[in-house]
Amino acid sequence: MTYAITQTCCSDATCVAVCPVNCIHPTPQERAFGSTEMLHIDPGTCIDCGACADACPVDAIFPVDSLSAPQREYAAINAAYFTAEEPEPVGAGPNFHSWGAPVFERGLPSDFAPIRVAVVGTGPAGMYAAEDLLLHTNAEVTLVDRLPVAGGLVRYGVAPDHPATRKVGDTFARFHSHPRVRMHLGVAVGEDITAEELAAHHDAVVYAVGASADRRLGIPGEDVPGSIPATTFVSWYNAHPEVAADAVALTAERVVVVGNGNVALDVARILVTDPASLAGTEIADHALAALRDAPVREVVLLGRRGPEHAAYTASELLALTHLPGVNLVVDDHDPRTGAAIDGADGVGGGKAALLRGLPREPVDWSRAPGSERRRIVLRFHSAPLEVLGADGVRGVRVTEATAEAGERAIxxxxxxxxxxYRGVPVVGLPFDEVTGTVPHQGGRVDGMPGTYVVGWIKRGPSGGIGANRTCAAETVGTLLADAVAGALPTPTRPLRAFHRLARRRGRRRGRS
Ligand SMILES: Cc1cc2nc3c(=O)[nH]c(=O)nc-3n(C[C@H](O)[C@H](O)[C@H](O)COP(=O)(O)OP(=O)(O)OC[C@H]3O[C@@H](n4cnc5c(N)ncnc54)[C@H](O)[C@@H]3O)c2cc1C
Ligand SMILES: NC(=O)c1ccc[n+]([C@@H]2O[C@H](COP(=O)([O-])OP(=O)(O)OC[C@H]3O[C@@H](n4cnc5c(N)ncnc54)[C@H](OP(=O)(O)O)[C@@H]3O)[C@@H](O)[C@H]2O)c1
Ligand code: SF4
Ligand code: SF4
Structure with a gap:
């Protein structure tokens, strides 16, 4: 028997460090780590010790023999990584089981006086940075978050039907009560506290403020009632304190979702999942009640490119194929879609190969969605042109290469x-309007000594939870190098004064 890594893997590489035989790949030292959707266990080398399963923060690792039916294919997915024709060239042969050069953890000299670091944002990026500082230095860490509950998108983004993934929040929460941590929730930097005030009380400030806004399409009708960003829908079903219970009205049988990323899959899945199976999750009560009463029968996922270029991860698409009571079909409106699927060969055939075996049909949009099973329609090579309707969404005009007019109304x-998603500026920090990020070098904010960024506000809104761990390692590495080089500005105010200020300003806002 061997172990296998399954759907919820967020590539944080915790398991790599505990495996006694180095059979989990790609490791952070291998080039493929930067683009992998998950890690894999080599069944030929695994000695079945179970250490990785104990260490995984999201319960992604199981003995192959105990995999449930929907997860069984992960045994083959793990194994296939090690038999692929062109494995990762790490200079260690096709199975690259050699140990890499030793990596010395980031740290400060033992005689270095404790530094005080403020981390703004308690999502994965902020918490990986705080963890890194706490485990490798004697720094005192101030955590600040504008929301009254810590966790960032782990709390308010990750779907409620992914409880194993949400569990990573427990791993982060261990550090909230660390003896060298003080946490201030309900305090927005740039509003309640200025960037200057924060800097005056700390040696360094790390901004991990994420990317909370949404990108727009710039098409007519985008703002009619019933045309909303997924950011709102996600926040609504996750009980985000700033999104009202009536922010979403579910009154139609068909919903169109534009985008082919994992967020699009999340919202489609929540819309068609049997609400009974969502009860008992952390879904908002108002969302569960609305989904129970909703007439939704069909969700159409619009991808502007082909299935071979879809942005979703293989594991999330596979999960849709196992959704009880839901059909997944491909709209065969454009021959390029079928050609990509038919031309993709099994294992290693890329994203299009995932759709092999799914029903393909030209959908007749003039008919109402069927009343039998709910379904998700994957429609590729189709971009939205206009949201139709004046006082509410009536349909969506989309491109269709083979239609006479070159378009169709759904x-x-x-x-x-x-x-x-899209980053928002923090008052007092530079901001690149094009990328929606803060300009930086290795995490150090341009022109602001002692100020750093990490996570989505640094890299842009892409990458799962684990990607923020490597990102935090880079930022903390830069910060500590600056500390050793004497390049951090000296704080002018005592830390105690900051905690008093933050408590006062938080209370003023009614959040404390
Ligand atoms: C809908 C959705 C679902 C996802 N699901 C998964 C999943 O299942 N698995 C997976 O691996 N990845 C998932 N991801 C990706 C993952 O959530 C991100 O990689 C990660 O959250 C980014 O971390 P971050 O810390 O940069 O940002 P965030 O998690 O957004 O954290 C930013 C924090 O900063 C705080 N903040 C913002 N501005 C201020 C301010 N001015 N002052 C004080 N605090 C501030 C915010 O309140 C927030 O707590 C999902 C992403 C989304 C959008
Ligand atoms: N379960 C999970 O692990 C999970 C869940 C949610 C999110 N996440 C992660 O969080 C990150 C963000 O996810 P995301 O879905 O918001 O972003 P994403 O992965 O970048 O996907 C965005 C999608 O929008 C499309 N798009 C962009 N502009 C468009 C336009 N003008 N017209 C039509 N389509 C357009 C993109 O198409 P193109 O590809 O053609 O640009 C792409 O399909 C990702 O890394 C994701 O994996 C993970
Ligand atoms: S079970 Fe043990 S040997 Fe196998 S991958 Fe996990 S840690 Fe490595
Ligand atoms: S989530 Fe982390 S620990 Fe769990 S399998 Fe993936 S890389 Fe390994």
């Missing part, structure tokens, strides 16, 4: 754009 009552 009747629908709700239009969700899941085309990516």
């Amino acid at each position: 009747p629908a009552g709700l239009f969700l754009r899941a085309v990516g």
